């Protein structure tokens with residue numbers, strides 16, 4: 001990117017963060033916008049303004065992640081080998097050519113101690129260990145070796161893996177103990193280790209005893225790909241035999257700091273995706289920091305050249321599961337990396353055998369070892385089928401050693417062969433793809449994501465502000481306008497609340513009549529209980545003697561009285577006593593009913609509004625009190641009538657059956673003499689006779705006839721009030737108008753003030769919003785995202 005362009009972008013985007021944050025805080029103020037995805041905007045903002053952009057290389061162990069990074073950078077930086085090679089996080093960031101460096105960060109002694117203790121416990125030793133004692137350490141290391149041996153190898157069982165891990169940890173601790181801080185994570189530069197270059201540091205940090213006590217390594221190296229904050233992160237395999245190492249990688253994929261992922265997949269070598277690889281893709285999908293910034297690299301593609309089945313399985317996997325993946329590459333990290341290194345070699349150094357591969361040849365004195373690359377190179381030349389026969393007629397001779405074949409072939413075909421090899425390795429197309437992404441597409445894409453996430457939020461905010469603005473704008477703005485508007489509305493207001501009152505009262509009455517009002521039901525149930533209770537009390541307390549006395553008193557010429565006279569006295573007595581109770585109870589029930597009704601009315605909006613508009617309730621309460629009195633009067637007479645009817649025996653009294661039979665029994669008992677004694681003796685029987693007649697009469701009256709009379713009275717007295725009062729309220733117009741005229745001035749002034757405050761607040765919000773959107777748009781345009789234009793709110797000045 002041109003320097004000037006970069007400067008222009010920095011200037012255009014200097015207010016991006018605060019502008020986006022201003023919009024988010026505007027959204028927060030609006031409860032109706034709670035459902036907007038603010039979190040997504042925060043994440044995209046963080047990515048867009050972040051000075052670094054971390055690209056994590058993840059995949060199974062030995063998939064070729066470290067080698068791929070080496071190939072990408074075109075230098076042997078990271079340690080790459082068969083087996084579990086990377087054991088810690090390695091960050092590769094930019095440095096100018098003359099300031100390349102490495103920073104190694106160690107775990108603290110406390111962390112190492114804790115980890116050792118956990119491993120020991122898992123191995124079945126629970127006692128505390130002292131890490132400063134050499135003997136203790138040697139003893140444990142020996143014990144670990146024994147366990148590994150007993151299990152048949154370090155990867156044979158979980159127990160063996162733990163023993164191996166503990167051994168490496170303790171060896172690493174002992175070898176580096178001078179550098180390790182008791183509680184802090186100490187950092188060292190490569191000079192402090194006397195490393196002459198980055199590669200030495202990488203070899204030191206490879207998986208083993210040192211990596212067991214290291215936390216991370218940061219390489220700062222010069223490479224254009226790393227400019228603009230790009231950081232490559234090499235990680236242990238997701239299926240690394242050491243669980244802790246694999247966990248590190250999963251944590252990195254789930255971390256929001258990770259901005260893109262290069263998924264280095266192994267199916268080219270294994271035939272299919274492993275369970276861990278599938279799981280990896282799922283975890284990645286859940287990280288909103290990564291989104292679609294994923295490169296799929298099927299590495300070790302060279303293995304499919306020699307195996308038709310592998311090739312077919314890979315093709316079918318890609319077409320079935322990765323058909324719509326845009327960033328998909330097939331590479332051979334090994335051939336690509338060393339192929340490009342060969343460009344600096346010649347026949348003079350036996351095409352790298354004496355330089356590049358010198359260290360891997362030292363293995364044996366008898367015969368020179370074959371480096372892995374040489375072996376793969378020869379295989380590529382002889383049986384990959386990749387080399388066009390018209391240009392390359394290569395024979396790999398079995399009478400020559402692998403290395404001799406290698407030197408001869410390169411001597412014969414030289415650069416064109418190397419170019420073909422690099423081309424087939426797919427490394428250049430991967431490098432071009434990722435370079436194009438990181439240098440050209442990344443920034444616009446990060447800003448597009450931000451704009452995309454902001455778009456719905458801005459649209460919603462704009463709509464909200466425009467609506468609110470229009471609403472406030474349509475309100476009257478001068479005192480006279482508000483006043484006349486208010487007075488115009490008065491009649492409609494009165495009408496509305498008169499209707500509300502009528503509807504409410506009708507509903508209340510209907511609830512009572514249809515037994516829906518629980519308060520009234522409870523009260524009426526009390527009345528029933530008291531009536532029935534009083535009846536049994538009266539029957540219990542009934543005295544034949546007193547009735548007899550009353551009967552003889554009424555007939556001064558006679559000294560005796562018939563049973564019938566006693567019964568007559570009893571009927572009058574019971575009916576009159578019950579009347580008193582019914583009157584008192586009814587009075588209580590009605591009083592209670594009206595007090596509840598009034599209370600409910602007072603709590604209605606129409607009532608409050610009526611009081612506000614008219615200055616009083618227009619006599620509503622007084623009117624209802626008067627109605628209560630007339631209901632009381634009407635029901636008092638209903639109660640008297642009801643109880644007066646108790647004086648008459650019920651028709652069933654004389655019917656064949658229980659009552660008449662009881663009557664005959666009593667008559668027989670009392671007719672044995674003419675004095676008072678047989679009557680007293682028959683007292684229980686007389687009581688029973690009375691109960692047989694009264695009990696059904698009173699029950700029917702309180703549950704049915706009297707209850708119905710109450711409902712009917714309430715309905716006939718209250719419903720006309722609903723109609724009558726609708727009219728009364730409408731008649732209040734003149735009173736309300738003069739009342740309103742007194743208060744309207746103040747009300748209108750307050751309303752004007754409120755309107756002005758609301759308008760000012762809204763204008764301020766709109767200005768903040770428009771300024772923020774303007775700043776964001778300027779930044780987006782400088783980034784080349786012209787497609788996105790966030791909406792501004794247009795208001796008249």
Ligand SMILES: Nc1nc2c(ncn2[C@@H]2O[C@H](COP(=O)(O)OP(=O)(O)OP(=O)(O)O)[C@@H](O)[C@H]2O)c(=O)[nH]1
Pocket residue numbers: 060061062063064065066067068079080081082083084085086087235236237299300301302303331332333334335372376
């Ligand atoms: N045939 C072949 N071998 C490869 C390829 N890429 C890497 N290798 C070899 O595979 C082995 C593992 O490579 P690394 O780069 O260490 O793999 P890694 O994914 O970093 O492994 P860990 O760090 O252990 O997770 C090394 O011996 C490489 O030389 C490839 O494309 N083809």
Ligand SMILES: [Mg+2]
Pocket residue numbers: 065066067079080085086234235236
């Ligand atoms: Mg590695």
